[in-house]
Amino acid sequence: MTDYQPTIGLEVHCELSTATKLFCGCPNEFGAEPNTNICPVCLGLPGSLPVLNATTVEFALRLAEALSFNVPERSIFARKNYFYPDMPKDYQVSQYEDPILADGVLDVGGSMIRIERAHLEEDTGKSQHIGGGGRIHGADHSLIDYNRAGVPLMEIVSRPDITSAEQARGYATELRAVLLAIGVSDVKMEEGSMRVDANVSVRPVGDTGELGTKVEVKNMNSLRSLGRAIDHEIERQIAALEAGERIAQETRHWDEADGTTHGMRSKEGSSDYRYFPEPDLLPVAPTEEQRARVRGSLPELPAAKRARLVAEWGLAEHDARVLVDVPGLAGYAEAAVVALSAGTPKDVANWCTGEVLAYLNESGLSAEVLPLAPDGLAELVGLVADGTLSRGLAKDVLDEALREPKRPKQIVEERGLAQVSDEGELAAVVDAVIAANAETVESYRSGDDKARKKKRGFLMGEAMKATKGQGNPRLLNRLLDERLSS
Numbered sequence: 001m002t003d004y005q006p007t008i009g010l011e012v013h014c015e016l017s018t019a020t021k022l023f024c025g026c027p028n029e030f031g032a033e034p035n036t037n038i039c040p041v042c043l044g045l046p047g048s049l050p051v052l053n054a055t056t057v058e059f060a061l062r063l064a065e066a067l068s069f070n071v072p073e074r075s076i077f078a079r080k081n082y083f084y085p086d087m088p089k090d091y092q093v094s095q096y097e098d099p100i101l102a103d104g105v106l107d108v109g110g111s112m113i114r115i116e117r118a119h120l121e122e123d124t125g126k127s128q129h130i131g132g133g134g135r136i137h138g139a140d141h142s143l144i145d146y147n148r149a150g151v152p153l154m155e156i157v158s159r160p161d162i163t164s165a166e167q168a169r170g171y172a173t174e175l176r177a178v179l180l181a182i183g184v185s186d187v188k189m190e191e192g193s194m195r196v197d198a199n200v201s202v203r204p205v206g207d208t209g210e211l212g213t214k215v216e217v218k219n220m221n222s223l224r225s226l227g228r229a230i231d232h233e234i235e236r237q238i239a240a241l242e243a244g245e246r247i248a249q250e251t252r253h254w255d256e257a258d259g260t261t262h263g264m265r266s267k268e269g270s271s272d273y274r275y276f277p278e279p280d281l282l283p284v285a286p287t288e289e290q291r292a293r294v295r296g297s298l299p300e301l302p303a304a305k306r307a308r309l310v311a312e313w314g315l316a317e318h319d320a321r322v323l324v325d326v327p328g329l330a331g332y333a334e335a336a337v338v339a340l341s342a343g344t345p346k347d348v349a350n351w352c353t354g355e356v357l358a359y360l361n362e363s364g365l366s367a368e369v370l371p372l373a374p375d376g377l378a379e380l381v382g383l384v385a386d387g388t389l390s391r392g393l394a395k396d397v398l399d400e401a402l403r404e405p406k407r408p409k410q411i412v413e414e415r416g417l418a419q420v421s422d423e424g425e426l427a428a429v430v431d432a433v434i435a436a437n438a439e440t441v442e443s444y445r446s447g448d449d450k451a452r453k454k455k456r457g458f459l460m461g462e463a464m465k466a467t468k469g470q471g472n473p474r475l476l477n478r479l480l481d482e483r484l485s486s
């Protein structure tokens with residue numbers, strides 16, 4: 001059997017989070033009543049003229065700074081033939097030969113993946129087929145919602161530099177983090193505001209000539225599906241080649257339920273799209289002044305933020321990645337660290353990647369709207385650091401503080417949870433435990449190391465029990481050791 005190497009390129013479409021559509025003033029919003037966010041421009045009515053939304057150019061320039069793209073002097077919009085009813089104009093305005101960004105690069109765990117281009121285009125509307133199991137064949141009729149027609153998209157096309165499903169996931173993850181950090185898209189794969197298509201081909205290891213025939217795989221709606229679909233497609237192509245078959249150049253549809261890809265249609269070549277320059281729009285020509293303004297306002301990028309959190313807070317790379325990848329979580333942690341009076345940034349990070357993140361996942365809330373403000377988390381960290389709460393009790397307190405509009409200190413007071421750190425009080429407890437367990441104390445003193453450890457553990461347990469679990473363990477340990485060694 002021959003060994004094969006996969007070659008993968010990714011096309012990422014993301015919806016830009018502008019207030020209005022690409023060429024008109026209709027709201028760009030998800031979930032509105034069908035066919036309410038429409039106007040003569042996005043419906044392509046005769047006599048209407050498009051006007052480019054300037055914010056989309058600014059967003060492209062942000063991406064240029066983040067991923068080291070070249071910004072050509074001029075980019076041109078073109079009409080792309082589009083013959084489905086969800087685009088009322090029968091064409092889609094996109095950029096073809098002259099995209100707004102060219103030759104970028106993304107660092108994926110040390111591998112530099114080249115990006116061929118990024119361009120602006122308008123989204124299509126949405127068809128919904130009624131009857132026939134939701135597919136067009138056998139449907140009674142179809143409904144069309146044009147709210148999405150004309151929503152701005154950025155398409156980002158990598159070079160075929162990716163060599164495994166895992167690296168493809170890494171690329172999509174890092175690109176998503178960058179798009180989120182620079183504020184151009186909310187990049188939710190599940191809601192379709194980020195869509196990833198994969199071009200996959202295989203060829204024998206060592207073959208450096210032509211790439212194998214590429215197949216485009218669509219319809220992955222999570223990063224996990226992206227990895228599964230690519231792995232499956234690689235295996236399918238290798239099996240076909242081993243069986244002496246030829247790979248057809250086509251588009252295949254990933255089916256999450258059966259875990260395979262299905263042929264859809266033979267892929268259109270670019271000649272089928274009959275591109276020609278859009279006569280109603282001027283070339284886009286960003287000025288150096290615009291670029292400088294964007295450069296000065298670019299936020300910290302995910303890779304830099306991770307490196308800083310590792311260096312300054314002493315976090316593990318994995319924890320830094322979790323903080324940075326969850327929208328708003330790193331900002332929440334940083335605000336809590338600013339408010340710290342006792343405890344360390346690492347303590348804050350641990351709570352954030354543990355209990356706080358679990359609560360975000362469970363509630364579906366974003367970190368920006370957590371009922372517990374960042375200085376409330378700082379307060380909790382302080383209560384552990386100054387010995388008022390054990391970690392176990394702090395977990396209970398945080399659990400309540402995340403759900404109820406109450407501060408940690410208030411909960412500690414209401415529930416009488418404060419750890420007892422009064423030395424006199426604890427000394428009395430230890431003395432009582434020693435007096436009540438004279439026999440154990442005797443066998444502790446005469447026993448070997450193993451026996452001593454066991455007896456000491458028992459006495460410590462008795463002392464904790466006597467304080468209902470609220471005795472400061474460090475203090476109790478010291479007092480017990482003093483009594484036992486005297």
Ligand SMILES: [Zn+2]
Nearest residue numbers: 024026039042
């Ligand atoms: Zn419109």
